[in-house]
Amino acid sequence: MQALVEFCRALERIAGSGASTGIAGARAAEAMVALIADGGWLPDAWAAPSDVRYQQHLLYLDRSARFSVVSFVWGPGQHTPIHDHGGLWGVVGVLRGAERSTRYDRGADGALTAHAPDLLAAGAVEVLDPAVGDIHAVTNALADRVSVSIHAYGGDIGSIERRAFDTDGTPRLFVSHYSPHPPMIEVLP
Structure with a gap:
């Protein structure tokens, strides 16, 4: 759990710096590399899949909702x-x-254009920056096993309204919500 605490402390510094979305994401990516170098810190309860849909387990939410880790x-x-x-x-x-x-680009007419998919293997880090385009879709690349990724966002991703898109680019609003499992860390030590 110490690795997660150190990661959250790094995110506190980033959140307090006033950095732009691009710089904040790049700095968070550097800290993410250290966090995912060894997955032994993540207990099974926060790596549990569901038969129904992917799970979004909250690991930590900053008290001021400046960032979340999931x-x-x-x-x-x-x-x-x-x-x-x-x-x-x-x-x-x-x-x-x-x-x-x-990833997808959204044209002036709202239509989506897909890029070639990126395969992200264990240890890979991807930055999502709304300033340059952050529309994407994610799939487990393994047909026979569970995959687990750690996400950090510059706010409370489980409570904000976002957009999902039909393949023609038609948006609809949604809130992704967290699984009912409690956060791994309630308060940073």
């Missing part, structure tokens, strides 16, 4: 819709398994 747990074949992050910067670090992330 474990995403993907069963075989589970995926997100095409979505954005509500104006928040984000960093994804693959802890176990692999994910396929497909």
Whole structure:
């Protein structure tokens, strides 16, 4: 758990710096590399999948909601819709398994254009910056195993309204919410 505490302390410094979304995301990515170097700190309860859909387990939420840290747990074949992050910067670090992330550009007419998917293996880190485009969809890249990634966002990702997109680019609002499991850390030591 000490690795997670140190990561959250780094995010506190980033959140207090007033950095732009791009700089905050880049700094958080540097800290994420150290966090996901060894996955032994994540207890099984926060790496538990669901048969119904991917799980978003809250690990820590800053008291002022300046950032949140979440474990995403993907069963075989589970995926997100095409979505954005509500104006928040984000960093994804693959802890176990692999994910396929497909980014999208949204044209002036609202239509989406997909980029070639990126395969993110264990140890990979991806930065999501709304200033340059953060629309994507994520899929567990493994057909026979669970994948786990650690996400950090520049706000409370489980309570903000975001947009999911139909394949034609039509947006609909949603809130992703956390699993009912309690946070791994309530208050930083």
